Amino acid sequence: MIGSLTYWMEVAMWVVLGSMAVDFLAGLYKSLKGGTISHEPVLGYLKDIVSYVLPLLVLASISVMDTTGWIVLVGYYVGAVAVIIKYLLSLKGKL
Secondary structure, X not given: XXXXXXXXXXXXXXXXXXXXXXXXXXXXXXXXHHOOOOOHHHXXXXXXXXXXXXXXXXXXXXXXXXXXXXXXXXXXXXXXXXXXXXXXXXXXXXX
């Protein structure tokens, strides 16, 4: 990685990963309670890591090249908030 995560970028990344984990555990509990177990949720979350978390890490790494110092950071935080909202709404639907 070219750059490193600042404190608030790291907090945002942990919140993103935490919301993904809570949503996964809620889905796992719901499937175990219903008696159906499938490999699809795990593959879906792996796909989501590539689709959502990897671009955030790319934005974090190119933030060093941003001459203004805030444009890439705004994109990072907007993306992180969007992922958090997506998983909170998904969690709300599962409960």
